[in-house]
Amino acid sequence: MPYLNLDTVxxxxxxxxxxxxxxxxxxxxxxxxxxxxxxxxxxxxSPNSKSGHRVKVYDEKIIVSLSSSDEGIGKYNSExxxxxxxVFDLFLYYECGNDLKVAITKLKxxxxxxxxxxxxEFVVNTLEGFxxxxxxxxxxxxxxxxxxxxxxxxxxxxxxxxxxxxxVGKSWYALGLARDISEAGNEVLYxxxxxxxxxxxxxxxxxxxxxxxxxxxxxxxxxxxxxxKGKAALEFLIEVKTRYPNLRCIIIDTLQAIRDExxxxxxxxxxxEFSKLRKLAHQLNITIIAIHHTKKATDxxxxxxxxxxxxxxxxxxxxxxxxxxQVTGSQDVNLFVTRKDVxxxxxxxxxxxxxxFSDPHNRTMAELGSFxxxxxxxxxxxxxxxxxxxxxxxxxxxxxxxxxxxxxLERGILRQVEGKKLICxx
Numbered sequence: 001m002p003y004l005n006l007d008t009v010x011x012x013x014x015x016x017x018x019x020x021x022x023x024x025x026x027x028x029x030x031x032x033x034x035x036x037x038x039x040x041x042x043x044x045x046s047p048n049s050k051s052g053h054r055v056k057v058y059d060e061k062i063i064v065s066l067s068s069s070d071e072g073i074g075k076y077n078s079e080x081x082x083x084x085x086x087v088f089d090l091f092l093y094y095e096c097g098n099d100l101k102v103a104i105t106k107l108k109x110x111x112x113x114x115x116x117x118x119x120x121e122f123v124v125n126t127l128e129g130f131x132x133x134x135x136x137x138x139x140x141x142x143x144x145x146x147x148x149x150x151x152x153x154x155x156x157x158x159x160x161x162x163x164x165x166x167x168v169g170k171s172w173y174a175l176g177l178a179r180d181i182s183e184a185g186n187e188v189l190y191x192x193x194x195x196x197x198x199x200x201x202x203x204x205x206x207x208x209x210x211x212x213x214x215x216x217x218x219x220x221x222x223x224x225x226x227x228x229k230g231k232a233a234l235e236f237l238i239e240v241k242t243r244y245p246n247l248r249c250i251i252i253d254t255l256q257a258i259r260d261e262x263x264x265x266x267x268x269x270x271x272x273e274f275s276k277l278r279k280l281a282h283q284l285n286i287t288i289i290a291i292h293h294t295k296k297a298t299d300x301x302x303x304x305x306x307x308x309x310x311x312x313x314x315x316x317x318x319x320x321x322x323x324x325x326q327v328t329g330s331q332d333v334n335l336f337v338t339r340k341d342v343x344x345x346x347x348x349x350x351x352x353x354x355x356x357f358s359d360p361h362n363r364t365m366a367e368l369g370s371f372x373x374x375x376x377x378x379x380x381x382x383x384x385x386x387x388x389x390x391x392x393x394x395x396x397x398x399x400x401x402x403x404x405x406x407x408x409l410e411r412g413i414l415r416q417v418e419g420k421k422l423i424c425x426x
Contacts, residue, residue, distance in 0.1 A: 233259075
């Protein structure tokens with residue numbers, strides 16, 4: 001019995017035809033067919049615009065336009081003033097007068113059933129569209145190396161969550177990341193929903209040695225309009241990328257600024273909500289860093305991930321999670337890091353400085369006393385050294401030295417080899 005894919009089976013009712021048309025038709029081809037003139041990389045001049053207004057192509061699938069002359073094409077967002085359209089929207093507007101019934105009729109003519117009979121006579125190939133591979137083939141595949149905006153912490157593209165309790169310093173840490181990523185040559189937008197520009201200036205000048213034009217700010221309090229939420233927020237981010245095409249990172253402080261609070265925050269909705277945000281980051285080839293809160297500590301928190309405020313759908317969907325926990329009696333914080341493609345790290349410490357937080361360093365080393373740190377540094381510089389030589393060089397008695405070394409051995413920082421020779425494991 002012959003097999004038909006799902007789109008073919010649905011053709012009798014018109015279902016699946018639109019998806020097939022979108023798969024088969026390149027949006028650049030359609031734009032040129034309908035009179036759009038190429039005006040740069042992924043940019044075209046709309047035939048409807050007398051002023052030469054440009055539209056922008058994203059991910060070879062959608063176009064975004066700010067011109068009112070494109071009214072009627074695709075979807076219009078009143079909050080952002082943008083028109084968003086895919087290749088079918090162009091076909092619907094230019095060839096079918098925005099009449100869906102006409103469009104379906106034309107698509108049925110374009111995609112007739114490949115064999116005689118009705119759909120009920122065929123077995124549906126329900127496995128079409130899924131990516132199966134065997135272990136040998138998978139092992140031979142070559143993948144591009146991960147590209148980092150911040151080495152070992154922030155990859156691109158990615159959806160990143162930074163979470164901490166109030167007043168721990170998550171906004172300071174995010175601002176430091178914005179500084180570092182922009183100073184590395186990447187364009188960054190920092191959306192500060194709860195700050196005005198005066199406060200942003202004070203904070204920025206504290207963490208940055210000199211102003212950087214690659215870092216842009218959007219102050220929620222200083223703006224005349226609120227930051228869009230829900231679906232409108234996604235369209236807003238698309239428009240931001242349209243205005244700043246070289247943008248590599250968007251930091252949203254805080255996440256609640258763009259979430260649709262009217263929706264029920266159950267696992268299914270939250271997972272779908274964050275999946276859309278993650279997919280958008282990859283479509284736009286950017287990293288979205290969202291700042292979020294942790295909940296109040298309880299006796300039931302078994303891991304740092306349990307402390308993220310809200311549904312577990314958040315932790316299940318975002319790709320990189322950074323959780324900050326304040327060190328008791330200090331402005332320093334411990335940093336927990338986990339990503340879908342690497343093992344989690346729980347041994348980072350961020351030290352508070354006059355310019356915000358430091359880069360992550362070893363938490364265990366940060367908790368050592370000055371004498372213990374001196375021993376570790378000596379062993380690093382002189383591997384396989386004898387204990388007596390270290391004690392003499394540091395001007396300490398064998399007894400004082402022995403107590404400190406025993407603690408370092410117990411904590412797994414040093415190890416004895418070939419008798420009493422010492423090596424460092426950190």
